[in-house]
Amino acid sequence: MFSSENVFYFQVGLGVLANMFLLGFYIFIILSHRPKSIDLISCQLTFVHIVMILTGGNIIHIDIFEALNVDNGIKCKATLYTQRVMRGLSICITCLLSVFQAVTISPSNSLLAKFKHKLKKHTINVSLFYIWFFNFSLSSNLIFYVSGFTNVSQTQQMKVTKSCSLLPMNYIIRGMILTMTISRDVFLVGVMLITSTYMVIILFRHQRQCKHLHSIGHLRVSHEKKATQSILLLVVFFVAIYWLDLIISSTSILLWMYNPVILTVQKFVVNAYxxxxxLVLISPDKRIINVLKNLQSTCH
Known part of the structure; x- marks a missing residue:
C-alpha cells in the first residue's frame, strides 16, 4: 500500500534523476561542442528545477541543514527563500524559452524575423543575468518575514511547513508583494500564451505547405518542428500547473491558514512541472542518442 509520502518521494526521485541526466547532457554539450543558445536556456532551467524539487519537498531543509546543526530560523529562511526564487526563475526562463523558439521559427517576412540576428549567446546570457537578479530581489521579503514556528503566539503565525511559519505583516505590504508577484506571473503567462499561439499558427501553415512539398523538404525541417512542439507542450503544461498552484498558495496567504492536506497537494503540484x-525536453533531441552512442563506442 502506497502512502502519499512514498508517492511524493517517488516523484522527487524521478524528477531529480531526469533533470540530473539532462543537466549532465547540457554540460557535456557546452564543454565539448559549440552549444546553441537554446541549450544555455535549457541548461539553466534544468538546474533551477533540480533545486526547485529539492526545496519544494523541504528535503534540503531536513537532510542538509540538520547535519549542519543550523538554527531553525535560518533553515526556514534559506529553504523558503530559495524555493520562492526557484519558482520565479522557472516561470521566467520558461517564458524566455517560449519567446526564443517563437523568434527562431518565425518566417523571414514576419515582424519577429528582425530579432533573429540578436538571438546570440551574449544576449541570452544578459537576459538570464537580469532574470536571476530580478527574482532574487523580488523574493527578498521572505528573509524578514519567515521564521521557525514556535508555540508562542500561534495566532500571529501562519505555518507553511511543520517547522516554519510566516510572521504577520502589514496588509499594505502583503498586498504590494502579492500584487507584484501576480503581475509578474500574469504578464509572463500572457507572453507564453501569445508566443504559443503564434507557434501553433506557424506550425499549422507549415503543415499545409508540406502537403505540396516533397518528403525530403519535410524531413529537413522535422527536427525544428519537433522541438517547437515539445516547447508548446511544456508551456501548456506549465500554465495549467501554474494556475492550480496560484489558487492554492494565494488562498492560504489571504486566509492566513495552515492545512496539512492543502500543503501535501501543493507539494505534488509544485513538483509536477x-x-x-x-522528459518533454529529452524526447525530441536526437543529440542525446548520438552522445550516448559515442560514449558507448568510446568505452568499447
Whole structure:
C-alpha cells in the first residue's frame, strides 16, 4: 500500500534523476561542442528545477541543514527563500524559452524575423543575468518575514511547513508583494500564451505547405518542428500547473491558514512541472542518442 509520502518521494526521485541526466547532457554539450543558445536556456532551467524539487519537498531543509546543526530560523529562511526564487526563475526562463523558439521559427517576412540576428549567446546570457537578479530581489521579503514556528503566539503565525511559519505583516505590504508577484506571473503567462499561439499558427501553415512539398523538404525541417512542439507542450503544461498552484498558495496567504492536506497537494503540484519538463525536453533531441552512442563506442 502506497502512502502519499512514498508517492511524493517517488516523484522527487524521478524528477531529480531526469533533470540530473539532462543537466549532465547540457554540460557535456557546452564543454565539448559549440552549444546553441537554446541549450544555455535549457541548461539553466534544468538546474533551477533540480533545486526547485529539492526545496519544494523541504528535503534540503531536513537532510542538509540538520547535519549542519543550523538554527531553525535560518533553515526556514534559506529553504523558503530559495524555493520562492526557484519558482520565479522557472516561470521566467520558461517564458524566455517560449519567446526564443517563437523568434527562431518565425518566417523571414514576419515582424519577429528582425530579432533573429540578436538571438546570440551574449544576449541570452544578459537576459538570464537580469532574470536571476530580478527574482532574487523580488523574493527578498521572505528573509524578514519567515521564521521557525514556535508555540508562542500561534495566532500571529501562519505555518507553511511543520517547522516554519510566516510572521504577520502589514496588509499594505502583503498586498504590494502579492500584487507584484501576480503581475509578474500574469504578464509572463500572457507572453507564453501569445508566443504559443503564434507557434501553433506557424506550425499549422507549415503543415499545409508540406502537403505540396516533397518528403525530403519535410524531413529537413522535422527536427525544428519537433522541438517547437515539445516547447508548446511544456508551456501548456506549465500554465495549467501554474494556475492550480496560484489558487492554492494565494488562498492560504489571504486566509492566513495552515492545512496539512492543502500543503501535501501543493507539494505534488509544485513538483509536477519540474518533474515532467526534462522528459518533454529529452524526447525530441536526437543529440542525446548520438552522445550516448559515442560514449558507448568510446568505452568499447
Amino acid at each position: 519540474p518533474t515532467i519538463s526534462p
